[in-house]
Amino acid sequence: MLSEHTHGQASRTARITGLEVTDVRFPTSKTLDGSDAMNPEPDYSAAYVTICTDDPDHPAGHALAFTTGRGNDIQVRAIEALSDLVVGRHVEDVCADLGGLSRALVHDPQFRWLGPEKGVIHMAAGAVVNAAWDLAARRANLPLWQYMSQLSPEQLVDCVDFRYLSDALTPQQALELLKRAHDGRAEREAHLLATGYPAYTTTPGWLGYSDEKLARLAAEAVKDGFRQIKLKVGADVEDDVRRMRIAREVVGPEIRVAVDANQRWDVAEAIEWMSRLAPYDPWWIEEPTFPDDVLAHAAIRRAVAPIKVATGEHGANRVMFKQMLQAGAIDVLQLDAARVAGVNENIAILLLAAQYETPVCPHAGGVGLCEMVQHLSMFDYVAVSGTTQDRVIEYVDHLHEHFTAPVRIRNGHYVTPTVPGGGGQMLVDSVNTHRFPDGPVWSGYDPLSSAAPQTSTD
Amino acid sequence: MLSEHTHGQASRTARITGLEVTDVRFPTSKTLDGSDAMNPEPDYSAAYVTICTDDPDHPAGHALAFTTGRGNDIQVRAIEALSDLVVGRHVEDVCADLGGLSRALVHDPQFRWLGPEKGVIHMAAGAVVNAAWDLAARRANLPLWQYMSQLSPEQLVDCVDFRYLSDALTPQQALELLKRAHDGRAEREAHLLATGYPAYTTTPGWLGYSDEKLARLAAEAVKDGFRQIKLKVGADVEDDVRRMRIAREVVGPEIRVAVDANQRWDVAEAIEWMSRLAPYDPWWIEEPTFPDDVLAHAAIRRAVAPIKVATGEHGANRVMFKQMLQAGAIDVLQLDAARVAGVNENIAILLLAAQYETPVCPHAGGVGLCEMVQHLSMFDYVAVSGTTQDRVIEYVDHLHEHFTAPVRIRNGHYVTPTVPGGGGQMLVDSVNTHRFPDGPVWSGYDPLSSAAPQTSTD
Numbered sequence: 072m073l074s075e076h077t078h079g080q081a082s083r084t085a086r087i088t089g090l091e092v093t094d095v096r097f098p099t100s101k102t103l104d105g106s107d108a109m110n111p112e113p114d115y116s117a118a119y120v121t122i123c124t125d126d127p128d129h130p131a132g133h134a135l136a137f138t139t140g141r142g143n144d145i146q147v148r149a150i151e152a153l154s155d156l157v158v159g160r161h162v163e164d165v166c167a168d169l170g171g172l173s174r175a176l177v178h179d180p181q182f183r184w185l186g187p188e189k190g191v192i193h194m195a196a197g198a199v200v201n202a203a204w205d206l207a208a209r210r211a212n213l214p215l216w217q218y219m220s221q222l223s224p225e226q227l228v229d230c231v232d233f234r235y236l237s238d239a240l241t242p243q244q245a246l247e248l249l250k251r252a253h254d255g256r257a258e259r260e261a262h263l264l265a266t267g268y269p270a271y272t273t274t275p276g277w278l279g280y281s282d283e284k285l286a287r288l289a290a291e292a293v294k295d296g297f298r299q300i301k302l303k304v305g306a307d308v309e310d311d312v313r314r315m316r317i318a319r320e321v322v323g324p325e326i327r328v329a330v331d332a333n334q335r336w337d338v339a340e341a342i343e344w345m346s347r348l349a350p351y352d353p354w355w356i357e358e359p360t361f362p363d364d365v366l367a368h369a370a371i372r373r374a375v376a377p378i379k380v381a382t383g384e385h386g387a388n389r390v391m392f393k394q395m396l397q398a399g400a401i402d403v404l405q406l407d408a409a410r411v412a413g414v415n416e417n418i419a420i421l422l423l424a425a426q427y428e429t430p431v432c433p434h435a436g437g438v439g440l441c442e443m444v445q446h447l448s449m450f451d452y453v454a455v456s457g458t459t460q461d462r463v464i465e466y467v468d469h470l471h472e473h474f475t476a477p478v479r480i481r482n483g484h485y486v487t488p489t490v491p492g493g494g495g496q497m498l499v500d501s502v503n504t505h506r507f508p509d510g511p512v513w514s515g516y517d518p519l520s521s522a523a524p525q526t527s528t529d
Numbered sequence: 530m531l532s533e534h535t536h537g538q539a540s541r542t543a544r545i546t547g548l549e550v551t552d553v554r555f556p557t558s559k560t561l562d563g564s565d566a567m568n569p570e571p572d573y574s575a576a577y578v579t580i581c582t583d584d585p586d587h588p589a590g591h592a593l594a595f596t597t598g599r600g601n602d603i604q605v606r607a608i609e610a611l612s613d614l615v616v617g618r619h620v621e622d623v624c625a626d627l628g629g630l631s632r633a634l635v636h637d638p639q640f641r642w643l644g645p646e647k648g649v650i651h652m653a654a655g656a657v658v659n660a661a662w663d664l665a666a667r668r669a670n671l672p673l674w675q676y677m678s679q680l681s682p683e684q685l686v687d688c689v690d691f692r693y694l695s696d697a698l699t700p701q702q703a704l705e706l707l708k709r710a711h712d713g714r715a716e717r718e719a720h721l722l723a724t725g726y727p728a729y730t731t732t733p734g735w736l737g738y739s740d741e742k743l744a745r746l747a748a749e750a751v752k753d754g755f756r757q758i759k760l761k762v763g764a765d766v767e768d769d770v771r772r773m774r775i776a777r778e779v780v781g782p783e784i785r786v787a788v789d790a791n792q793r794w795d796v797a798e799a800i801e802w803m804s805r806l807a808p809y810d811p812w813w814i815e816e817p818t819f820p821d822d823v824l825a826h827a828a829i830r831r832a833v834a835p836i837k838v839a840t841g842e843h844g845a846n847r848v849m850f851k852q853m854l855q856a857g858a859i860d861v862l863q864l865d866a867a868r869v870a871g872v873n874e875n876i877a878i879l880l881l882a883a884q885y886e887t888p889v890c891p892h893a894g895g896v897g898l899c900e901m902v903q904h905l906s907m908f909d910y911v912a913v914s915g916t917t918q919d920r921v922i923e924y925v926d927h928l929h930e931h932f933t934a935p936v937r938i939r940n941g942h943y944v945t946p947t948v949p950g951g952g953g954q955m956l957v958d959s960v961n962t963h964r965f966p967d968g969p970v971w972s973g974y975d976p977l978s979s980a981a982p983q984t985s986t987d
Contacts, residue, residue: 110638141610141639142650148606149649152599180568181599187792187820187843190648191607192600235819238796238828334645338696361693362645363845365823366852370696385645387845390821397824 085126085162090154090199093119094147095497096140096507097438097470106279108305109333114140115470116507117438118147118195119497122202124162132206133496136198137409137437143507149195152182157199166207170230173200173415177232189387193412200413201443205493215493216449219414220256224249227454231419232389239393245422252457259453267484268448269298269459270466271329273436275318276302282317289321296483299327299354299463305335305344312347319351327354329381334358338367342374355379355403362386368400381405384434388412389419396427405465407434408443414493421451430460436467441478442494445485473501543584543620548612548657551577552605553955554598554965555896555928564737566763567791572598573928574965575896576605576653577955580660582620590664591954594652595867595895601965607653610640615657624665628688631658631873635690647845651870658871659901663951673951674721674907677872678714682707685912689877690847697851703880710915717911725942726906727756727917728924729787731894733776734760740775747779754941757785757812757921763793766805773809785812787839792816796825800832813837813861820844826858839863842892846870847877854885863923865892866901872951875905883914894925899936900952903943931959 100112117135124130136146156175157165165172176196177188185192208218219227228246272295275288285302292300302318304311311330318328330353336344341359356378360367362385372380383405386392395401404424406417424431433448435441441464448464456462464485471477475496479486488494505512558570575593582588594604614633615623623630634654635646643650666676677685686703730753733746743760750758760776762769769788776786788811794802799817814836818825820843830838841863844850853859862882864875882889891906893899899922906922914920922943929935933954937944946952963970 109641113639113642139639139642141637142607142643145603145607145610145643145649149600149603152603179599181571181597183567184571184597185600185603185649185652186647189644189821189845190650191603191643192649194643235795235822235825238825337693361848363647363821363848364693364852366855367693367696387647387821390819394822394824 085124085129087122087158087160087162087165088125089123089158090151091121091123092147092150093502094143094507095119095135095438095502095505096143096513097505098512099469100140106277107303107331107333108278108335110139115438116140116143117497118143118150118198119502120150120198120202122157122199122206124206126162129162129206129210132202132204132209132492134198134201134205134413134443134493135409135439135495135497136194137440145191146194149191150198153195153199162206162210165203166210169200169203169207170232170415172203173230173412174232176200177412188390188412193388194410197409197411197413197416200415201408201493201495204414205495208493209491212491214488214490215414215446216453216488217260219418219446219450220260220453224253227418230415231422232415233419235390236393236419236423239397240423240426244426248422248425249454252454255457256453259457263449263452263487264489267481267486268445268452269463270480270483270485271299271301271327271432271463272297272466272468273301273303273331274466274468275300276314276331278303278306282314285314286317286321289318293322293326295480297326298483299329301329301331301357301465303333304330304348305332308344308347311344315348315351315353324352329353329355329357331357332359334361334385336360338370341371345375345378349375349378353378355381357381357405358384363391365391365394365398365400368395369398372400372402379403381432383407385410389416389423392420393423396423396429401429404429404431405434406431406444406447408440408447409437414447417447421447421455425451425456430462431456432463433465435465436469438470439474439495439497441466441471441485442474442476445478445488446493449487473497473505543582543587545580545616545618545620545623546583547581547616548609549579549581550605550608551960552601552965553577553593553896553960553963554601554971555963556970557927558598564735565761565789565791566736566793568597573896574598574601575955576601576608576656577960578608578656578660580615580657580664582664584620587620587664587668590660590662590667590950592656592659592663592871592901592951593867593897593953593955594656595898603649604652607649608656611653611657620664620668623661624668627658627661627665628690628873630661631688631870632690634658635870646848646870651846652868655867655869655871655874658873659866659951659953662872663953666951667949670949672946672948673872673904674911674946675718677876677904677908678718678911682711685876688873689880690873691877693848694851694877694881697855698881698884702884706880706883707912710912713915714911717915721907721910721945722947725939725944726903726910727921728938728941728943729757729759729785729890729921730755730924730926731759731761731789732924732926733758734772734789736761736764740772743772744775744779747776751780751784753938755784756941757787759787759789759815759923761791762788762802762806763790766802769802770805773806773811777809782810787811787813787815789815790817792819792843794818796828799829803833803836807833807836811836813839815839815863816842821849823849823852823856823858826853827856830858830860837861839890841865843868847874847881850878851881854881854887859887862887862889863892864889864902864905866898866905867895872905879905879909879913883909888919889914890921891923893923894927896928897932897953897955899924899929899943900932900934903936903946904951907945931955931963
């Protein structure tokens with residue numbers, strides 16, 4: 072169906088020749104960048120996948136699954152295991168039917184048992200699907216957001232697996248949503264290219280940072296044009312009250328200050344804790360409790376309003392997001408580029424959010440998540456929700472230098488990317504340097520000790 | 530806390546010396562044993578784990594994670610990855626604090642990212658935890674159900690991770706439940722040893738079977754003393770109506786006939802399909818839709834009553850079961866021995882079910898699931914719910930011959946096991962013969978083709 076986007080005679084016979092998967096890890100535990108109440112010492116990592124083709128004009132598509140260190144090898148193994156479902160396919164067929172590829176990966180009846188549609192095997196499918204979209208966008212010579220945005224409503228509906236969604240969203244309803252957004256695409260695309268997409272920054276608020284560092288980084292964020300910052304909370308309530316007070320004093324009343332508990336609480340504890348922070352006007356509480364717990368999020372939301380409830384970075388699949396929306400459990404939907412089964416499932420999630428008129432504010436950070444997820448928000452603005460009202464993409468200022476097209480931030484906005492592809496391509500030198508366990512960054516390091524290596528390139 | 534159950538001076542210094550993990554697969558796709566609407570050609574498989582110790586009296590504990598073929602190698606790799614969290618520990622310490630072991634495995638902050646608490650990494654934790662319980666029961670020279678049943682209410686509460694449960698069940702409530710069940714333990718244990726535990730059989734109802742085979746096996750099941758059988762449904766409604774009619778005619782009105790859709794439907798389709806089967810009085814509809822979908826199960830239950838709704842074999846963790854109970858989404862809770870994080874999490878699930886007065890009818894079949902899960906139901910009867918009313922353990926008559934203590938069925942009941950341990954130990958010869966890909970059963974077989982090998986030991 073998308074075959075008009077492929078080019079050249081040679082590509083018609085091109086095949087996928089292999090999946091290359093590499094265990095890439097960054098020793099972030101050394102500096103406590105990324106530390107929070109549930110992830111005290113993460114080593115941000117990527118199971119980095121390259122779909123290789125025999126088309127010299129478009130030799131590869133790239134993406135990754137993000138992990139926090141130990142277990143990245145399991146994620147690598149899971150992606151490798153999907154090779155037989157992909158290698159040997161015609162590139163043009165794959166790019167013309169990305170919905171079909173997605174279904175083949177997600178619904179393989181034997182692999183499916185390992186989820187179903189969750190965890191390691193689902194993230195593996197997502198990495199492969201995202202690499203295929205990267206390849207398709209490159210072949211169209213477009214950045215992914217633009218490649219997605221110029222698909223017709225019918226083509227987009229064709230990308231989505233509506234199984235288990237029909238009690239909330241039918242293909243016909245999705246088509247109507249997309250057709251309503253069809254007018255004005257060109258204007259929104261031009262606006263996006265001119266101004267970018269609003270961002271918020273998590274950089275000031277890691278738990279491992281001192282009060283002074285928090286205050287300094289919060290002030291810098293405002294000066295840099297951000298209208299929202301975020302603090303990690305959940306380890307100690309008195310510390311959180313103090314840090315929230317400092318942040319509010321520094322940024323003033325107009326800047327939104329969100330907080331993020333990274334699943335630390337049960338229901339009653341979340342409500343009590345947020346009552347302590349409420350005087351400082353938190354914008355949202357993110358991941359107050361376990362990400363599978365729809366009913367708990369709904370109970371917390373009822374109790375902490377008007378503070379908003381946000382979750383989604385660990386939302387396992389479209390069915391969990393569907394229920395969060397059906398139950399009125401969230402005010403803000405935080406999809407992640409690499410947690411679910413890739414672009415196709417994230418289109419489903421964007422459509423669900425639009426159906427329930429719920430703003431999507433993606434999770435990012437990690438390794439390459441900013442680079443990848445910006446395309447989904449920009450596609451949403453151009454072709455689905457048609458608005459950036461109350462929508463911001465998370466921004467964390469780590470590890471971008473390892474990507475071939477690192478995100479750029481200007482005046483608190485993501486600069487709209489114009490480089491072809493989906494953003495997930497890493498620099499060859501970065502991959503080789505950080506390859507685990509044999510890359511130079513990791514020489515002499517014991518992955519189970521809490522001590523990070525003494526040398527690092529970042 | 531459980532140290533009174535360890536014996537001998539030598540064991541006090543014993544250590545865990547290794548985790549041995551083997552990829553074991555049975556070519557069940559050859560005969561369509563185990564075929565259903567979502568699993569047309571499974572090769573029942575086990576990531577089989579042995580905790581090795583240097584105690585010559587109690588050298589090992591055994592358990593497994595069950596899969597349906599492709600991806601079993603990923604599951605093996607995940608269990609191997611947990612070795613560093615287990616190897617080197619003192620055996621006595623591990624057996625005295627199985628709650629601590631469980632928490633260490635489930636809450637490792639880096640591995641946790643791969644779930645959290647779901648999928649491959651969670652089943653890996655479950656396999657290791659179950660092997661540790663097997664070892665602890667062997668050291669106490671007791672079958673697992675009996676070892677668990679003689680723990681005090683306080684010890685049992687100590688085994689449970691109450692995080693995310695407190696809006697439904699507090700440690701104090703759990704303690705009260707267990708104390709109420711404390712009286713009468715001895716009588717129930719004696720009754721259990723005399724009569725066994727009620728079973729139902731899925732053997733007649735696989736989708737791949739002919740009508741004649743269905744009728745013959747259903748009649749045999751009744752003759753063998755089963756009071757409940759189960760049919761797989763969900764591929765074709767006319768076929769299902771015919772098969773349900775045949776089954777009902779064969780077994781008569783008194784025998785319960787459950788049906789199992791293996792997640793095949795959306796909400797409206799489930800309701801419509803069950804309305805077609807309703808004239809034949811199905812006892813429960815199992816897995817009508819996606820296992821994560823609490824709200825869909827609740828909607829289906831409201832619509833199909835008095836037909837019961839059952840689910841749980843893919844219930845990812847205690848939080849999903851909690852919500853199913855809170856939402857009134859199920860009549861029957863079908864825990865699985867190898868899907869969640871092992872015995873500890875299943876104690877939590879049994880306590881939740883008791884709190885909501887919901888019968889537990891475990892999922893079994895697969896590889897070794899009958900052997901393992903019977904202990905949980907028997908423990909529940911002796912020490913938690915105190916009843917077998919409306920409770921039956923699934924029985925499937927496949928692959929038992931590969932275990933050192935295969936289940937035995939007598940007059941429609943599981944014969945109460947008296948052999949020490951948790952039931953998950955396989956015969957060395959079975960492991961070697963079915964080892965994938967190099968065991969003799971798999972020689973010359975392409976795992977991605979749908980053709981099963983031409984030789985099989987079962």
